[in-house]
């Protein structure tokens with residue numbers, strides 16, 4: 204036993220000569236280097252990177268992921284302040300080893316070897332803004348990060364939080380397609396906060412413990428595209444028309460409620476970190492091979508963007524159909540679907556330079572597409588093949 208400890212120590216010493224530590228954390232304290240400390244080689248578990256780790260969501264998210272026993276290595280990347288957050292979180296006496304990465308030139312290092320990448324990088328909205336108003340700035344951030352993922356950890360599961368999720372997820376998908384690494388099972392937009400809010404608000408109305416309530420929320424992650432399926436709440440229950448309207452509106456506007464209450468200081472961060480960790484934990488349990496891990500997430504293989512999905516070793520293993528809808532849900536489904544398709548096409552315009560350079564607004568281009576291609580028009584009217592519309596659009 205002692206002999207193998209000595210051998211390991213000598214290997215560590217030799218390798219630290221060959222490959223000297225560059226991490227800021229590996230500073231000398233007296234004669235002892237941190238890299239020489241008797242680290243047990245890390246706990247078994249998954250490697251997780253958080254990009255945007257020094258932000259309002261990133262910090263509590265990093266703290267909660269450090270507490271997750273399924274995580275063995277936690278990489279914290281940001282373009283500002285990540286060393287401070289890393290030093291702080293690394294003192295928590297939980298198993299995950301924490302490493303910090305500051306600045307764009309360390310993005311690839313932060314991503315290499317990761318099993319799960321969580322992305323809350325980007326600007327949040329202020330009162331009076333919609334999530335779509337964040338598109339211009341956050342689309343560029345997500346594009347750069349996605350290029351890094353395609354290069355350094357193409358097999359990682361990606362949890363994308365940055366808004367507008369309805370467009371940033373399609374952007375990541377298009378970047379991965381271009382790089383030849385696209386796997387729709389591994390790219391997930393995080394809509395868990397809508398579910399968390401729905402569970403809370405429904406539990407309030409029903410007088411139940413929110414932990415006992417489960418509300419599927421589908422569609423997308425912006426205003427009216429957020430469609431809580433109140434007819435499928437568990438435990439089974441029914442709502443009056445007033446309750447349905449109140450709950451639907453409160454769930455759809457939960458983000459705005461927080462933005463207004465914070466009065467210019469950002470959007471939801473703490474509840475989002477909680478929701479992101481709940482979702483990341485589900486992804487990790489799926490990766491571990493646990494059975495029956497079912498959550499709602501924004502997916503890039505249809506039927507309905509945000510959908511109920513089963514998570515497994517390769518990410519999304521099954522996308523569930525919407526199930527029986529009531530009259531109200533049926534009536535809004537169609538408009539949700541159309542708004543979602545539009546966000547996607549706008550994302551395509553952003554990623555595909557030949558489209559971006561075209562004259563005219565995206566709505567004109569869409570109009571042109573539907574009026575010049577009969578097949579597109581039929582697809583649009585009968586909700587038949589969204590992919591045909593995309594591909595047709597790209598060819599124009």
Ligand SMILES: NC(=O)C1=CN([C@@H]2O[C@H](COP(=O)(O)OP(=O)(O)OC[C@H]3O[C@@H](n4cnc5c(N)ncnc54)[C@H](O)[C@@H]3O)[C@@H](O)[C@H]2O)C=CC1
Nearest residue numbers: 255257258259260282323324325326327364365366396475
């Ligand atoms: N999906 C959802 O349900 C929710 C999404 N959000 C979105 O999450 C995003 C982040 O929100 P907050 O954390 O409150 O914002 P924040 O401004 O507090 O933090 C964002 C962090 O991203 C970093 N960042 C900026 N550019 C970067 C880049 N190129 N690479 C790496 N990091 C970069 C910033 O330095 C900052 O630390 C926003 O877009 C917000 O709208 C917020 C709440 C819920």
Ligand SMILES: O=C([O-])CC(=O)C(=O)O
Nearest residue numbers: 328396457458459470471
């Ligand atoms: O509303 C926002 O800007 C942030 C967000 O997505 C949410 O809280 O659901």
